[in-house]
Amino acid sequence: MDFSRIDWRILGCSAAIPAPDQYPSAQSLRVGGTLLLLDCGEGTQIRIREVGLRGATFDLILITHLHGDHVFGLPGLLSSWTLQGRTKPLTLVGPQGLSDLVQVINAATGGTFSYPVQFATAERGCVFENEDVRIEAHPLNHRIETWGYRVEERVAPRSVNYEAAVAAGLEHADFRSLQLGLDGRTRSGVLVPNASVTVPGRRGFRMAYLTDTRYDQALAAFAQGVDFLYHESTFLERHQELAIKTGHSTAREAGLVAAAAGAGCLVLGHFSQRYARLVDFRDEAAEVYTGQILVGQSGLNPLAAAE
Ligand SMILES: [Zn+2]
Incomplete structure (x- = not known):
């Protein structure tokens, strides 16, 4: 990545x-x-x-x-x-x-x-x-x-193959519209199909920042597919009553959200x-993620x- x-x-x-x-x-x-x-x-x-x-x-x-x-x-x-x-x-x-x-x-x-x-x-x-x-x-x-x-x-949705674009007769000024998926046209009017000079763009970085919160499985949908999930884990499971009382999460609960979200890290x-x-926080989350x-x-x- x-x-x-x-x-x-x-x-x-x-x-x-x-x-x-x-x-x-x-x-x-x-x-x-x-x-x-x-x-x-x-x-x-x-x-x-x-x-x-x-x-x-x-x-x-x-x-x-x-x-x-x-x-x-x-x-x-x-x-x-x-x-x-x-x-x-x-x-x-x-x-x-x-x-x-x-x-x-x-x-x-x-x-x-x-x-x-x-x-x-x-x-x-x-x-x-x-x-x-x-x-x-x-x-x-x-x-x-x-x-x-x-x-x-x-x-950008598309990434320009520089050599191919230049060989097709396109210039640097055309690259922005190529990145957006539009076809190119040379100065002499020849159409250059977008797919012939571009490849799919790379995927952008995605992260979610979830603090402070009580365990909420619905948060996994919000954080779906992120590369990194920062999730609070104020307590360990042995203090779950405190987590409930204070509106916080345990490390295991953070792990459950990360697993359901398919977070990369x-x-x-x-x-x-x-x-x-x-x-101990890492070990506890690792039981479920x-x-x-x-x-x-x-x-x-x-x-x-x-x-
Ligand atoms: Zn707070």
């Missing part, structure tokens, strides 16, 4: 209270020329620097829900971008109340933004689309309004700090780890 246009880092995936090396939820994901942030727990701006993204300009922030361990890093990050003189527009997608949260903090602290900020309230279906990426949202089953996201790299995260051995399982941790590059 060609994921050369993708760069994905887990900045943090611990539940609840931050500690050294235990950062709450945040992930950066670059898809082609588009850089997005999934959740923004406390310390995210520090982690962005630490993984080498200092100075990177994020286009989009997707927030799952307004629990503090997913959003307390947001005011500081947005404020720092103003201090750095950012001018590029930013899109923020999340649950109802996200815009109020940011504006209340700005009003109380006298903050303003040096860049345009556009808020979009998450709803079922497509919440963002540009030339690189298409993102869909789906409601999760947590204690407050929470959204999962599915991110798909957009790729399962990335576990959002571990409760009560557990010392994170390998036979694909590769990665134990999420701050700094993990899932694409590199999965190779």
Whole structure:
């Protein structure tokens, strides 16, 4: 699989209270020329620097829900971008109340933004689309309004065979329409059938980000066929009562969703700090899911780890 246009880092995936090396939820994901942030727990701006993204300009922030361990890093990050003189527009997608949260903090602290900020309230279906990426949202089953996201790299339906196209008399300016599946026509007017100079395009990268949520088998349909599924596993099965009570999942339940979704790789995260051995999460999920399982941790590059 060609994921050369993708760069994905887990900045943090611990539940609840931050500690050294235990950062709450945040992930950066670059898809082609588009850089997005999934959740923004406390310390995210520090982690962005630490993984080498200092100075990177994020286009989009997707927030799952307004629990503090997913959003307390947001005011500081947005404020720092103003201090750095950012001018590029930013899109923020999340649950109802996200815009109020940011504006209340700005009003109380006298903050303003040096860049345009556009808020979009998450709803079922497509919440963002540009030339690189298409993102869909789906409601999760947590204690407050929470959204999962599915991110798909957009790729051209056809890939041009350069030598064949040139030999047929086509020029570089024709390639874009060929990628879209249209026939070509040479400067002298000769028709060049699309199939004679193209092959089917590669499949784009697909991932789903499902946190925080109670086990919900319906999520498998939303995450169907993804290359990577990030699914929270706050608890192990022996604490399933706690998972039910707090609206979280166990590692086994994350494995069940990954198996039903046919996910290529399962990335576990959002571990409760009560557990010392994170390998137990992988072992438990492996009882029901036979694909590769990665134990999420701050700094993990899932694409590199999965190779
Ligand atoms: Zn939560």
